[in-house]
Amino acid sequence: MKRIDLHLLGPLVALVGLFILGALLNPAFLAPANLSNVLARSAFIGLIAVGMTFVITQGGLDLSVGSMAAFLAGITIMAMNALAPFTGENWGTILIGMGVAMAGGVLAGFVNGALITRARIEAFIVTLGTMGIFRSLVTWLADGGTLSLDSGLRTLYRPVYFSGIGWITWPIIVFAIVAILGEWTMRHTRFGRHVEAIGSNDRVARYSAVDVERVRLMTYVLLGALVGLATILYVPRLGSASGSTGVLWELEAIAAVIIGGTALKGGRGRVWGTVVGVLILSLIDNILNLADLVSPYLNGAIQGVIIVLAVVLQREKRSAE
C-alpha cells in the first residue's frame, strides 16, 4: 500500500517542487497577481480536463474540445451581438449568450457521444472528424478573421473573467467548484463507479446490467457542458474568437489527465490528479516566462518530457503490483 500511495503523490510532489523552484527563481512568482493569472488561465484547460478525465476513464477520447471551444465562443459572440439591438446591452443578453454556450456544448457533446455509442464509430475517428468540422465552422463564421463582441457588452462582461473575491477571480472559483464536484462524482457516485467499471472491462459492466452506452454518452455530454462553461469564462477575457482560438487545448487537456495518473486505456480516473496535472503544465509555462534560465520556446519540449515521464511512472507502478 505504501508504494502505491507514493506513486499517487508523485504529481503532487512535482507540483510542490515546481512551486518552490518558481519562488526561488523569481520573487515575482509569488505575487498574488501572478498566481491569480496562472490559475485563471489554467481554468479553461482545467474545466475541459475534468470532463476529459471521465471520457478517458470510460475508455474513450475526445479530440474535438479545442475546436469546440472556439466554435462555441464564435456562436456565443454572434448570438449576443445579434440580440443586443433587441434586448439591449445588459446582463440579460449576456445570460442568453451564456445559455447559448452551454446548450451548444451539451449538444456538441451529445453529437460526439451519439456517433460513438449509437453509430459505433471509434471515438478517435469521430472526434477527429468533429475537431475539423468545428474548427472550419468557426473560421467560416468569422470569414477567416475575428469575431468580436460589441464594446458595450464587452465592458459589461469583462468582470466575469477579471474580477472575483479579492485576487481569486471567478474562473478560479468555478474551476475549484467543478474540480471538487468532479472528484466527488468520480469517487462517490454510481455514475463514477460505472465510468471506471466500463473502462476496466465494458463486457463485465454490461453483464452487471450497467447501461454502458448511456454512461459513455453521458461522459461526452458532460465534457461538452464543461467546454461550454470554459467558453463562458473565456469570452470575456479577449471578447473575441477566431480560427486560432483554443488550438491544441485538446492535447493539453489530455496531457493533464495523463500526468494526473488517469490510465489512458481507461478504468482508473483521478480527477484531483488531473487538477494537479493542469497546474503543473501552467506552472512550467509561467516559470519559463518569468525566469530566463531556459527559453520559453522550449516549453513544449519540457511538457513533452513530463508527459512521457508520468506515463513511465504509471507503468512502473503497475508492474510493481
Next chain:
Amino acid sequence: MTPVLALDKVTKSFGPVEVLHGIDLALSAGEVHALIGENGAGKSTIMKILGGFLTPTSGQVLLDGHPAPFRSGPEAEAAGIVVIHQEFNLAPDLSVAANIFLGREISRGVRLDHTAMRAAAAELLDRLGTAIRPEARIRDLSVPDRQMVEIAKALSRKARVLIMDEPSAALTHREVDALYAQVDRLRAEGVALMFCSHRLDEVARLADRITVLRDGAVVRRALRGELTDDGMATAMVGRELRDIFPPKDTPAGEELLRVEGLSVPGAVQVGNVSLTLHRGEVLGIAGLVGSGRTELAEAIAGLRPSSGTISVRGQPTAIRHARDAAAAGIAYLTEDRKEAGLLLDKPLTENLTLAALDRFGFRIDRARERQAMADATRDFDIRAASTAMPAGALSGGNQQKLLLAKTMLTEPEIILIDEPTRGIDIGTKQQIYNFVRALARAGKGVIVISSELPEVMGLSDRVLVMRQGSLAGEVKGARITEENIVRLAMGLGREAEPA
C-alpha cells in the same frame, strides 16, 4: 531415478502473507501427478513456480536434480516445461492457429507460412477430437473451446514436463475424454505430467500419484488406488463430507418464468425453445458444449437479442437489455468470470457491489459497502488476504465465490447460474449446492446450467436437455439418470425405458 522436476522446501509469500510453507514435491517421467486441495490452498501457485512464472521466496526448483532458478515462463519452457494456466492466456483477436504458434511461428524466410501453421493446428485439434476451425478467432469461441485451444497449444510444444492447472474445469464430458486420451498418450511417451482438479473421479482415473494440499502445506501423499474419492475429500477439507447434495424437498409453487418460442441468432443458434420455471424449483439444463445453453440463458437475461416471448410472474415482459432483466428480478451468473464476470483489476468490494449499486444510495455509502463485503465474505466463505486486493489476485475458486456473491446482492427472484461450481473445491461445492436449494426454499426459481452431470442430476428437480440449439427433451424425478440425459444430449432418440 532422479525426478525430472522437483521442489525442495519451497515457500512463497505475497507481501507479508506466506501462502506456501516448505513444499517438497517431485515429478517423474512417465508419471501423472495430481495436486489437489481446497480453493486457495496454493495449487496454482505451486504450478506457477514449477513453470518459472513465480520465483520461490525460499527453497529451490530442481531440474534433473540440479537447481534451476528459472526467471521467467519462457525460460522454463525452453527447458521443456510447459504450463496450461487456470486462466486463459490466449490473444482474443488472433486466430486459433496464430495462438497455437504464438512465439514459435513457422516461417519461410521472413514470410510467415500460414498454410503450414493452419495445417499443423488442424492436425492438433483433430487429435483432440474437436471441430474448432484453425482460422476462427479466439474471441468467437466458447469457453470450453478456448480451453481446448490451450491444450492444443501446450501439446504443440514438445514438452518434457506438462503442467495443467484445472484443464478440465471448463470442459464437458466429451472433450474431457479427448483430454484423458492425450494424458494417457503423453504418459506412455515418458512425459512427466502434473495436473490439479476439483473433479475427484478424474483424479482417481488419471493420477499415479496424489499430493493433497491444505492451507499451503502438504497434508497427504498417496499412490494410485490408495485413496478413495471420499478419502481425498476428507484429506483436502480436513473433515468428513457426506451427502453433498441437499434433499430435493421444495415443492414447485406458482409459475415465475415462462419462455415461449425463444430463438437466438448467432454463431450458436437457439431455435424455438419453450420452458417454464416455478417458485421453489431448481431446473437443470444439460447438453454438450455448443448446444446453446449459455446462449439461451443470456437471451433470457437480456444479454443477447432474441425473438419469442418471455413472461415473468405471468406478465409478458420485454427484455432487451440486461437492466430490463434486472428490473424483472432476473440475474445471470456468467460462465466466463474473467471476461464477463469480474473486474480483475478492481478491489473485491467494488466488484461485489457493481451490479447492485443503486442499493447503496446516490452518494455511495462506503460503510454499507464494507458491511456487504463482510457479509459476503462470511456467507460465501471468500478467502482473501484483504478486501482491498484486486479480484484478479484471488484464487480461481474464490473468484467464483465472489461472482456468486455479486449476483446475489441484487436479490433476484429468478437466478440463472451457468457452471456454478467451475473450479470450486468439494467442500465449497457442497456449500453452493445448499445455497442453491436454500434459494428454492425461499421461493425463488433457479436454473442451473452445468457440464458436470452429477451436479445437474444431484441438484435439479427437473432437467432439460439441449442439443444443437433446441430442446431435446425433459427428464424429471426418478428418470433423471445419466443414461437418459446422455441419450438425449447425443441425439440417440427418446430416453431409455425406465428400468
